Amino acid sequence: xxxxxxxxxxxxxxxxxxxxxxxxxxxxxxxxxxxxxxxxxxxxxxxxxxxxxxxxxxxxxxxxxxxxxxxxxxxxxxxxxxxxxxxxxxxxxxxxxxxxxxxxxxxxxxxxxxxxxxxxxxxxxxxxxxxxxxxxxxxxxxxxxxxxxxxxxxxxxxxxxxxxxxxxxxxxxxxxxxxxxxxxxxxxxxxxxxx
Numbered sequence: 001x002x003x004x005x006x007x008x009x010x011x012x013x014x015x016x017x018x019x020x021x022x023x024x025x026x027x028x029x030x031x032x033x034x035x036x037x038x039x040x041x042x043x044x045x046x047x048x049x050x051x052x053x054x055x056x057x058x059x060x061x062x063x064x065x066x067x068x069x070x071x072x073x074x075x076x077x078x079x080x081x082x083x084x085x086x087x088x089x090x091x092x093x094x095x096x097x098x099x100x101x102x103x104x105x106x107x108x109x110x111x112x113x114x115x116x117x118x119x120x121x122x123x124x125x126x127x128x129x130x131x132x133x134x135x136x137x138x139x140x141x142x143x144x145x146x147x148x149x150x151x152x153x154x155x156x157x158x159x160x161x162x163x164x165x166x167x168x169x170x171x172x173x174x175x176x177x178x179x180x181x182x183x184x185x186x187x188x189x190x191x192x193x194x195x
Contacts, residue, residue: 004064004087006127014127016092016134024168025089037074040113047071047082068121074114083121087128095131100120 007015008075038046047070048058056063069084078086083179087151099116123187 002068002069002084004084004125004127005089006088006091006125014091014131014134016095016131018093019089021090022078022093025081029077029079035079037110037114038072038108040117043071043074043114043117065121065124068117068124071114071117071121073118075111083118086118087122087125091127091131092135093121094118094128095135098132099135 007019009015044067047067050070051058051063051067058067071083073079073081073083073086076093076095078090081089098119101119113184122132132174
């Protein structure tokens with residue numbers, strides 16, 4: 001059974017940084033652009049074929065982890081790489097991706113099945129569970145861009161209009177008049193807002 005070989009720092013902790021190989025793959029994927037995701041069945045069939053080519057029975061219970069590790073990731077900067085490769089070369093990214101996926105699970109396409117399989121594979125290993133915990137904690141301690149904009153804006157007003165108008169809702173005409181008055185009074189302040 002082929003399990004991922006997690007990279008470690010000299011102190012024994014997980015190396016969450018990306019490997020040199022991962023930078024190359026990410027650059028190639030940026031150049032290639034968007035690609036249509038394969039169905040979950042197609043991804044699984046290819047993974048089973050790879051395991052069978054190693055003269056292992058993909059139906060054997062002991063080979064199931066290996067089959068899952070040969071699934072190809074269908075999204076993100078490492079799309080086209082096996083789950084095992086991602087854990088070996090970019091485990092920090094794997095943890096970040098999983099935490100991000102769990103916030104926004106949408107069953108609208110084939111990527112959903114791939115996300116769930118990736119989640120299952122990552123959680124099979126103590127190191128995978130450790131990186132999920134680390135990235136979850138890291139994500140919880142940082143405010144997201146969406147939480148910052150939610151704190152500033154209301155459904156019908158942009159953050160800029162709130163800076164100029166305050167929390168009151170204004171008609172477009174009233175907003176335009178207030179903006180014109182503000183520009184005439186303090187042009188430097190408004191220039192700063194746009195920078």
